[in-house]
Amino acid sequence: xxxxxxxxxxxxxxxxxxxxxxxxxxxxxxxxxxxxxxxxxxxxxxxxxxxxxxxxxxxxxxxxxxxxxxxxxxxxxxxxxxxxxxxxxxxxxxxxxxxxxxxxxxxxxxxxxxxxxxxxxxxxxxxxxxxxxxxxxxxxxxxxxxxxxxxxxxxxxxxxxxxxxxxxxxxxxxxxxxxxxxxxxxxxxxxxxxxxxxxxxxxxxxxxxxxxxxxxxxxxxxxxxxxxxxxx
Amino acid sequence: xxxxxxxxxxxxxxxxxxxxxxxxxxxxxxxxxxxxxxxxxxxxxxxxxxxxxxxxxxxxxxxxxxxxxxxxxxxxxxxxxxxxxxxxxxxxxxxxxxxxxxxxxxxxxxxxxxxxxxxxxxxxxxxxxxxxxxxxxxxxxxxxxxxxxxxxxxxxxxxxxxxxxxxxxxxxxxxxxxxxxxxxxxxxxxxxxxxxxxxxxxxxxxxxxxxxxxxxxxxxxxxxxxxxxxxxxxxxxxxxxxxxxxxxxxxxxxxxxxxxxxxxxxxxxxxxxxxxxxxxxxxxxxxxxxxxxxxxxxxxxxxxxxxxxxxxxxxxxxxxxxxxxxxxxxxxxxxxxxxxxxxxxxxxxxxxxxxxxxxxxxxxxxxxxxxxxxxxxxxxxxxxxxxxxxxxxxxxxxxxxxxxxxxxxxxxxxxxxxxxxxxxxxxxxxxxxxxxxxxxxxxxxxxxxxxxxxxxxxxxxxxxxxxxxxxxxxxxxxxxxxxxxxxxxxxxxxxxxxxxxxxxxxxxxxxxxxxxxxxxxxxxxxxxxxxxxxxxxxxxxxx
Ligand code: SF4
Numbered sequence: 106x107x108x109x110x111x112x113x114x115x116x117x118x119x120x121x122x123x124x125x126x127x128x129x130x131x132x133x134x135x136x137x138x139x140x141x142x143x144x145x146x147x148x149x150x151x152x153x154x155x156x157x158x159x160x161x162x163x164x165x166x167x168x169x170x171x172x173x174x175x176x177x178x179x180x181x182x183x184x185x186x187x188x189x190x191x192x193x194x195x196x197x198x199x200x201x202x203x204x205x206x207x208x209x210x211x212x213x214x215x216x217x218x219x220x221x222x223x224x225x226x227x228x229x230x231x232x233x234x235x236x237x238x239x240x241x242x243x244x245x246x247x248x249x250x251x252x253x254x255x256x257x258x259x260x261x262x263x264x265x266x267x268x269x270x271x272x273x274x275x276x277x278x279x280x281x282x283x284x285x286x287x288x289x290x291x292x293x294x295x296x297x298x299x300x301x302x303x304x305x306x307x308x309x310x311x312x313x314x315x316x317x318x319x320x321x322x323x324x325x326x327x328x329x330x331x332x333x334x335x336x337x
Numbered sequence: 338x339x340x341x342x343x344x345x346x347x348x349x350x351x352x353x354x355x356x357x358x359x360x361x362x363x364x365x366x367x368x369x370x371x372x373x374x375x376x377x378x379x380x381x382x383x384x385x386x387x388x389x390x391x392x393x394x395x396x397x398x399x400x401x402x403x404x405x406x407x408x409x410x411x412x413x414x415x416x417x418x419x420x421x422x423x424x425x426x427x428x429x430x431x432x433x434x435x436x437x438x439x440x441x442x443x444x445x446x447x448x449x450x451x452x453x454x455x456x457x458x459x460x461x462x463x464x465x466x467x468x469x470x471x472x473x474x475x476x477x478x479x480x481x482x483x484x485x486x487x488x489x490x491x492x493x494x495x496x497x498x499x500x501x502x503x504x505x506x507x508x509x510x511x512x513x514x515x516x517x518x519x520x521x522x523x524x525x526x527x528x529x530x531x532x533x534x535x536x537x538x539x540x541x542x543x544x545x546x547x548x549x550x551x552x553x554x555x556x557x558x559x560x561x562x563x564x565x566x567x568x569x570x571x572x573x574x575x576x577x578x579x580x581x582x583x584x585x586x587x588x589x590x591x592x593x594x595x596x597x598x599x600x601x602x603x604x605x606x607x608x609x610x611x612x613x614x615x616x617x618x619x620x621x622x623x624x625x626x627x628x629x630x631x632x633x634x635x636x637x638x639x640x641x642x643x644x645x646x647x648x649x650x651x652x653x654x655x656x657x658x659x660x661x662x663x664x665x666x667x668x669x670x671x672x673x674x675x676x677x678x679x680x681x682x683x684x685x686x687x688x689x690x691x692x693x694x695x696x697x698x699x700x701x702x703x704x705x706x707x708x709x710x711x712x713x714x715x716x717x718x719x720x721x722x723x724x725x726x727x728x729x730x731x732x733x734x735x736x737x738x739x740x741x742x743x744x745x746x747x748x749x750x751x752x753x754x755x756x757x758x759x760x761x762x763x764x765x766x767x768x769x770x771x772x773x774x775x776x777x778x779x780x781x782x783x784x785x786x787x788x789x790x791x792x793x794x795x796x797x798x799x800x801x802x803x804x805x806x807x808x809x810x811x812x813x814x815x816x817x818x819x820x821x822x823x824x825x826x827x828x829x830x831x832x833x834x835x836x837x838x839x840x841x842x843x844x845x846x847x848x849x850x851x852x853x854x855x856x857x858x859x860x861x862x863x864x865x866x867x868x869x870x871x872x873x874x875x876x877x878x879x880x
């Protein structure tokens with residue numbers, strides 16, 4: 106199926122093409138009316154993504170500089186940084202996450218209202234970065250939270266940060282809002298510890314989360330059907 | 338030197354001495370004698386060691402112990418004490434908390450990393466790691482396997498009880514102290530709070546709006562850099578300095594590079610010295626600009642934030658031209674700098690230092706004179722000179738309290754003895770003075786850059802070094818003046834490619850240790866103003 110081209114000002118669509126996973130979001134098609142409504146709401150949502158003021162270390166300073174005049178993320182609607190997770194749409198995990206911080210981060214994420222997104226900013230948030238061998242560093246936030254966009258760099262350049270945030274916008278634009286994103290949150294339950302070799306915790310907890318890459322696995326029937334139609 | 342030795346021998350007859358031919362005497366004393374020695378060191382006229390430069394926990398291989406560095410601001414002399422605890426299973430040492438304020442945090446850090454118990458310390462809890470952490474990570478026999486300490490996702494258990502140990506009739510007794518009384522009203526600020534400048538956690542006990550006590554919890558960004566450095570070669574370790582206090586990245590790296598170069602006996606080219614000093618000063622300016630931006634933002638003024646960042650970007654451009662990064666610059670290497678200056682560097686920098694003084698009055702106009710700011714900073718959070726020294730506070734915060742402690746002036750390193758500049762000293766010790774010292778230091782840095790640019794010599798920018806760097810056996814210490822105070826590096830080498838122990842002396846740990854002292858009796862809103870004026874960077878506290 107041809108997928109719709111999301112319109113984002115200032116960046117040619119071709120530059121987005123490297124990210125096949127986004128196509129998954131629109132695989133099944135939508136009804137006309139719901140689709141139009143989706144588009145309207147997503148247009149609004151993607152242009153007013155409010156980030157949480159959250160930074161643990163170095164990358165946070167670059168997050169500050171995209172707030173300033175030179176890079177100015179107000180152009181994209183990200184400028185309303187919120188100090189309270191209740192009012193934020195996206196948590197930009199800028200900086201190293203260490204063992205002591207992990208439960209705090211998870212709690213912040215749980216306090217955010219759905220639909221919510223996670224952006225891992227910098228090598229530290231992706232994999233532990235330069236500190237990956239340390240005894241006290243979590244090797245990537247994706248061990249704790251479902252991440253939507255990874256932005257590499259140590260620190261990420263402000264341009265890269267903006268690009269990453271635009272990827273998130275593109276993703277939001279292609280989501281089904283009705284029936285998926287606006288669904289209820291899964292019930293919270295006791296959090297165990299992560300032991301090596303185990304599945305990340307969120308896998309169990311956020312299985313139903315619609316924007317996860319592995320959410321596609323929850324719809325095996327749709328998958329096979331589509332595969333069949335393709336084969337025909 | 339010999340008199341110092343004789344006097345210490347008087348008090349501790351069994352002390353062993355070394356490094357007698359250098360300007361810093363090293364004395365090794367036994368734990369029994371140490372407790373008595375502290376009092377003499379602090380109060381005797383001939384010693385008056387009022388500033389504890391550093392307290393370094395060490396795993397000596399067989400025994401655990403501590404290295405103290407003391408400095409006397411009165412007599413301008415320095416001493417290093419080494420003390421090894423008797424048993425490895427139950428290491429115990431006397432506490433220095435009655436004499437030096439900063440010993441409180443330092444000893445908690447050593448307890449956290451090495452498990453050494455300090456007898457007489459009022460609050461022997463871990464400083465960085467979780468309460469339920471198993472083992473002491475900086476010991477050489479620490480088992481780092483993730484099965485023992487997995488990433489726990491349940492909230493950290495926080496006890497209201499803090500243990501302390503005291504000695505009675507030769508026996509060590511444990512006591513429990515209540516941190517907060519049952520009926521106290523305790524508010525948690527942080528670890529996720531915009532005004533804590535990172536991930537710092539304050540437990541504030543309040544009476545109405547008045548602060549009764551602040552308990553600081555660190556460690557939310559403790560990355561274990563010191564332990565990692567023990568398995569890295571020297572050229573690899575320098576990468577981590579930038580990530581400590583990322584706003585003084587150049588200066589931190591300068592300290593470690595200079596320490597290694599000194600230990601190797603490597604002479605670095607004049608041009609490299611100049612480049613380093615130039616970059617250091619530029620980075621001091623950008624750090625102070627960021628302080629200005631954050632201070633304003635914390636007090637609710639948003640416009641100055643844009644002013645400061647506009648000008649900060651100009652400095653980052655200059656860094657980038659010469660091949661350094663924007664924030665984490667990665668520019669200095671052992672022997673010099675990694676690339677030569679950009680051909681336009683001199684021109685651009687000269688333009689910049691001409692431009693900056695023209696906008697600084699604008700900064701003051703928009704913020705400094707503001708009534709709200711004045712009321713929230715003048716007379717708030719007063720730190721006296723004695724308190725600053727006892728708590729090891731250095732840098733602009735100490736100079737605002739009247740302590741002349743600028744290392745560029747008093748122990749000149751690099752080429753700082755070849756330039757003329759004033760040390761900014763104020764005596765109020767309140768938030769306003771701390772702020773003004775920084776703003777005035779920008780002018781001094783401009784003056785330094787101006788002189789350095791005029792004298793910038795031609796030549797090599799990096800000395801040749803061997804591919805494998807081994808330091809001769811010994812202990813090395815080097816400190817530089819960063820934008821926040823004295824940043825020190827301690828290396829113990831056993832003659833290998835890797836350091837046996839590498840300890841960073843962070844300027845921000847003393848800063849955060851005085852938060853309790855400064856806020857007591859003030860209003861809770863002052864906590865924000867005080868925190869912003871101290872200008873600490875949290876990853877530097879936690880390392
Ligand atoms: S990725 Fe690099 S710059 Fe970012 S937080 Fe980690 S160490 Fe700092």
